[in-house]
Amino acid sequence: MPYTYTDPSGLSRYGWTGALDQTFTEHYEAGLVPARISRVDRGLCTAITTSGPTRATFAAPHPPDPLLTPCTGDWAALRPGAEPHLVALLPRHSAIMRSSASRSSHGQVLAANVDTVVIALSLATPLDAAKLERLLALAWESGAQPVIVLTKADLADDPEAVHAEAEALAPGVDILVTSVATGHNIDVLAALIHGTTVLLGPSGAGKSTLGNTLLGEELLATGTVREQDGKGRHTTVRRELLPLPGGGVLIDTPGLRGISLHDAADGLEQVFAEIEELAAHCRFGDCAHDTEPGCAVQAAIQAGELPERRLRSYHKLQRENAWAASRTDARLREERVNQQKAITSHLRATYRFRDQQP
Numbered sequence: 001m002p003y004t005y006t007d008p009s010g011l012s013r014y015g016w017t018g019a020l021d022q023t024f025t026e027h028y029e030a031g032l033v034p035a036r037i038s039r040v041d042r043g044l045c046t047a048i049t050t051s052g053p054t055r056a057t058f059a060a061p062h063p064p065d066p067l068l069t070p071c072t073g074d075w076a077a078l079r080p081g082a083e084p085h086l087v088a089l090l091p092r093h094s095a096i097m098r099s100s101a102s103r104s105s106h107g108q109v110l111a112a113n114v115d116t117v118v119i120a121l122s123l124a125t126p127l128d129a130a131k132l133e134r135l136l137a138l139a140w141e142s143g144a145q146p147v148i149v150l151t152k153a154d155l156a157d158d159p160e161a162v163h164a165e166a167e168a169l170a171p172g173v174d175i176l177v178t179s180v181a182t183g184h185n186i187d188v189l190a191a192l193i194h195g196t197t198v199l200l201g202p203s204g205a206g207k208s209t210l211g212n213t214l215l216g217e218e219l220l221a222t223g224t225v226r227e228q229d230g231k232g233r234h235t236t237v238r239r240e241l242l243p244l245p246g247g248g249v250l251i252d253t254p255g256l257r258g259i260s261l262h263d264a265a266d267g268l269e270q271v272f273a274e275i276e277e278l279a280a281h282c283r284f285g286d287c288a289h290d291t292e293p294g295c296a297v298q299a300a301i302q303a304g305e306l307p308e309r310r311l312r313s314y315h316k317l318q319r320e321n322a323w324a325a326s327r328t329d330a331r332l333r334e335e336r337v338n339q340q341k342a343i344t345s346h347l348r349a350t351y352r353f354r355d356q357q358p
Helices: 018-023 025-029 129-142 159-169 186-192 207-215 265-271 273-279 296-302 308-356
Strands: 033-041 044-049 052-058 075-079 085-089 095-099 107-112 116-122 145-151 174-177 196-200 240-243 249-252
Touching (some): 025 033, 033 052, 107 196, 116 129, 129 159, 129 308, 145 186, 145 207, 174 186, 186 207, 196 207, 265 273, 273 296
Parallel strands (some): 052 085, 116 196, 145 174
Antiparallel strands (some): 033 240, 044 052, 075 085
């Protein structure tokens, strides 16, 4: 009999699908229920279940790798009861990751199972091309679709000039000039986003104000920005998932001051697609695009077809990503060595015990 899926629980509002329901069969048999993590704080999480939101603990100790810890947007198997707890996480179809704020070799997941990444940048301050490139790399690497939203158009002298500048940095990406104050393009943005949408951007970009407008009510804390530099305070202190009135869910995130890449090679290829395309025509396959003869990238710069700043940014982010990857590889090698040592030590202890037996 073919599998048919119905949703009596209403979890489809939060992104639950028939495909997820099928993969949950084993968990159902174990007495577990599906839940989507809407917030994580103080060692606990708020999870949306068939019975509504509930506070839950983690059944097992946190894994050593932060990438494997529960985060906002995760789907989980939850054991209900007087003290609900998460037993397992379902595989993620996408995840927004950056290097850990501790500068360790671990990564940090900002949000999981995301379909649309709204990169919010304020038109009240000059466009930071390098920051936009970093945010785009995070978005593309996650597997989600980026959308650039230029906020506070009512405070800008020439929003269309900034739109053109952003368009040159992100070909093929939808870019909207918006204003919450006037309502400009808010309806277009609401129609453009789908599934699970996450708001990314620096403090002061108006993410929470934009989020409240999309949500239709004041659910997210907002604050003011400093007049001298347009920077805001961290009014959003944690990531939180909320349902949108037109369907889908929204995840607001704290403002990102540091945007360090973690294993974002594919994302960088997307961001700098024109350089990657030019590089395919260089004379040497290992061309560093510096002084090598026959370099198609340098030829494009000399012809005025590619800004030199763009190549410098490409090199900088490639070096940063390679450095992060090398640290991760070194950590994994050390973990494997330590694991092998532990196994060897255990075997030796076992042999000694066996030899001591009469």
